[in-house]
Amino acid sequence: MTFEADTERVYPVPDEPATMIEATLCFPLRDVGGTEEVLLIEKRRGLGEGWYNGPGGKLEGEETPRECAVRETREEVGLEIDPADLEKAGELEFRLDGDRHTFCHVFRTRQFAGEPHPSEEAYPEWFAVDDVPYDRMWEDDRLWLPAVLEGETVVGEFRFVGGKPLDEAEFAGHDLERDVDFDAIGRSR
């Protein structure tokens, strides 16, 4: 539920459902003999099944986005990350038929321990950053992920239409801002 303040009272905005999902994506990066690589997962179940994405998922309980990204990366591919080593790289809002559907915090890191291994939910695979399989990913990824992999920051809104589920909806438009200083606006958590 979101609220809008006027001078006298605070009231709910009727067209914003209370069900918006808050989620994370995490992109581990490494250098192999001068080639920059990113760890993606092939999602084996749930939303976006069969597509590549970063490790990630929905916030649970009282955890912060950073804690969620660490937990999801551990659960999905077995890498251990210190939350302080995650760099906030983006905030993405996915809208479905005009309603806010998912708000996603994007992180990247070069510091992690362990070797990625498959889980029930995900099959991990390293890709050169200039050979990312955008044709097997969410349609919006090609619009913001290249910037994230180049070390930039992004804030974007991506609009889908055509009813649920989100991964069967049609991509209809977007707005994207680059070079956002998340520390300066107090949004690096």
Ligand SMILES: CNc1ncnc2c1ncn2[C@@H]1O[C@H](COP(=O)(O)OP(=O)(O)OP(=O)(O)O)[C@@H](O)[C@H]1O
């Ligand atoms: C619309 N365009 C999109 N583009 C890129 N990424 C998108 C996305 N829409 C959702 N995502 C991400 O997909 C993951 C699903 O979350 P995830 O918790 O794995 O969902 P799933 O339905 O499988 O639920 P479980 O928690 O496994 O039960 C989560 O990181 C979320 O940010």
